[in-house]
Amino acid sequence: MAVLLHHPLLFHTTKTPSLHTHTHKPTLFRTTRTLLNCAAAVAAPQQQIPSSSDGTEDVLVEEQIGRVYPVGYDWTEEWYPLYLTKDVPDDAPLGLTVFDKQVVLYRDGNGDLQCYEDRCPHRLAKLSEGQIVDGRLECLYHGWQFEGNEGKCVKIPQLPANAKIPRSACTKTYEIKDSQGVVWIWMSHKTPPNPSKIPWFENFARPGFKDISTIHELPYDHSILLENLMDPAHVPISHDRTDWSAKREDAQPLLFKVTERTERGFAGFWGREADKTPQNFLRFEAPCNLQNNREIVDKDGVTNYFSGLFLCRPTGQGKSMLIVRFGSTKRSPLAKFFPEWYFHQNAGKVFEQDMGFLSSQNEILYKEKVPTKDLYLNLRSSDTWVAEYRKWMDKVGHGMPYHFGHSTISLPVEPAVVEHAPAGFVASIAASSPAKGGIGIKYAPNLANRYFRHVVHCKDCRNVVKAFEAWKNRLSVVAALSLTFAILFNARQWKAVFLLAAALSGGGAYVCSTAVAMNTTNFIRTHRRL
Structure with missing residues (x-):
């Protein structure tokens, strides 16, 4: 998310940067295949925007007047x-x-x-x-x-x-x-693979570009995930004081400039309205790829490139998997003092801060069964990208298994697949027992559990958790033995030595336990008042 794009430990910027003109490698788009036999076009009536004497009627995102024309799209040909x-x-x-x-x-x-x-x-x-x-x-x-x-x-x-x-x-x-x-x-078995559709991310191929990549499984629909990722307005509120990178006092109007709309997505600049000139460039491209880029020229005239890349995969109704990649050609010197697993667990914390209301949003969308224009109140100064994404879904949703567009909707035909769901409380306990071939209650498959959402998918974090748990057990044994010897020995000098060893070993075991908890325990929000 945007909160990580400006993470002070990941990226280093000067205090008075000058914006360099954004350049983007041309994207190959398919030729439009007009659907003459496709339900013609779906009517999109103009929404009545409330008027007021103080001119606030223009704060909402403009509605498209007329008809929404679908374009050729097949989700398997991606x-x-x-x-x-x-x-x-x-x-x-x-x-x-x-x-x-x-x-x-x-x-x-x-x-x-x-x-x-x-x-x-x-x-x-x-x-x-x-x-x-x-x-x-x-x-x-x-x-x-x-x-x-x-x-x-x-x-x-x-x-x-x-x-x-x-x-x-x-x-x-x-x-x-x-x-x-x-x-x-x-995904298609009918159409041969089209290599030109594999996305190419220019910044990630630049000399000196380094990134931190993580993967997360999340308990809500891919469309809700994507609109959350392209929503910078929520960052100061939802991620307040997340490692000093967001403050709720910074919540303010944003400026959006759409520069491109195609059959395969949209792009444009965004930034704080007070800055007048948007400094971040966002691009969404079918089927589920989102990138947020920034170019900054330092005092020596060198252009530094920063990217936040979000690669989303729909994994079923109400589920998605996300590959997150943050990188730059110039990193903060402080970054080298933090292990990579620290940034991984911090990313988990960010998703957990949003998880409650995104899961409820997912539930309401499936329950109400109406387009988002009947449910959302989109503001120009915060929700422009969300509206653009849902309107894009109007054009291509007919070619997906299901979709929730701005003016159109198609509900899932296939029933949701429920995995790892034993029947009943007793069966659940039995299935989770290692003796029955399970993996234990602590690490039982559960999308609300950070271990299952990320650690099981990440080699580095799995090894880190195993290593810290092993050291915790060893140090706990050393602490117990040292304390025992301190009790048994009468000599004051030896008592002091063993007590010191017990204290150090116990402290080390506590540090290891804390590190394990950081990688496996969900973030719990403590509300902060202004």
């Missing part, structure tokens, strides 16, 4: 951000979803990434529940093994020695590409 390349496990399959399509991602024996439909052609068991054997993906139900980019079945343990594996035993595959540290997936 590249979706599947995962951070560095976090894909080397020794286990990974189950992921795009809308309601379930896929499994894994590394084969050569280290190459393969992606299949997440179901065994034998009896529909999830392949992501399987294991990697000799570089092959094995279904743990009956041991069928698959390999290669064609999903070929190469082993069936129950097959007679003189029998051949049926050709139909192959699993369906998906095309994937690794670009700029992100694994992208092409």
Whole structure:
């Protein structure tokens, strides 16, 4: 979010920067395919804006008068951000979803990434529940093994020695590409992959550009997530005093200038109204990619580039996964004194600060079943990007599994998939027991739990949690033994030595416990008054 784009520990700027003209690599857009047989066009009646004697009727975002014309769009003919390349496990399959399509991602024996439909052609068991054997993906139900980019079945343990594996035993595959540290997936099996649609982020290819990347699973719809990410007005309020980067006293009118509207998104500048000239450049591009860029020329005439990149993937009704990447060509000198996991847990804190009202917003949208223009009151000075995004959904929503546009809506046809939901309280406890193959109550799959939302997806943070827990246990043992010896020994000198050792070990164990809690425990808001 915008709060992290201006994080004082991540980025270093001068006090009197001059704005450099933003340059952007041209984006390839598809040719419009007019839908002559598509419900013609959807009427968008003009909303009655309240008038007043003091001229405040112009504070609301202008309504589009007339008709909304859909454009050609098919959600499957897009590249979706599947995962951070560095976090894909080397020794286990990974189950992921795009809308309601379930896929499994894994590394084969050569280290190459393969992606299949997440179901065994034998009896529909999830392949992501399987294991990697000799570089092959094995279904743990009956041991069928698959390999290669064609999903070929190469082993069936129950097959007679003189029998051949049926050709139909192959699993369906998906095309994937690794670009700029992100694994992208092409969802269509009818249309060949279009490499030109893979997004290219210019700043991330610049010399000296360094970024911090995290991945988060979130309990609300991707459209709600995206409009939250493109809403800078909420930052001073919702993220007040989040590591000194936002203050509620800074809440003020914002200025937005839309410079581009296409079939695939929109772009423009934004900033504080008091600054007159917006300094941040935002671009949204289909299907779910958002970037916020800034260019600053320092006192030596050198242009420094700053980017906040948000790559969103719909993971089902009321669920989404987000890859967050913040980077720059010039970082604050203080950043090197903080471990990377500190920034990861801080990102988790930011999402938790918004989670309560975004989850309730998600619930209301699904419950009310009306377009957002009937529910939202969008202000020009804070909600311009939100209105632009929902209006873009009006044009392309017909090509999605479901959508909530500004003037149009299409509800989900497929029922929501509920995973990891044992029937009843007793079954839930039994399923979470490690003896039953579960992973324990503390780390039981739960989108409200920071460990499940982020740590399980991040190699670095998983290793950090394991290391701190191991050191906590060791130091606790040392503290207990030292305290015992201090009690047993009569010599004053030895008592002092063992008491000091117990105090230091106990303090170390407490620090390790705190570090584990920072990575696994949700942020709890304490309201602050002006």
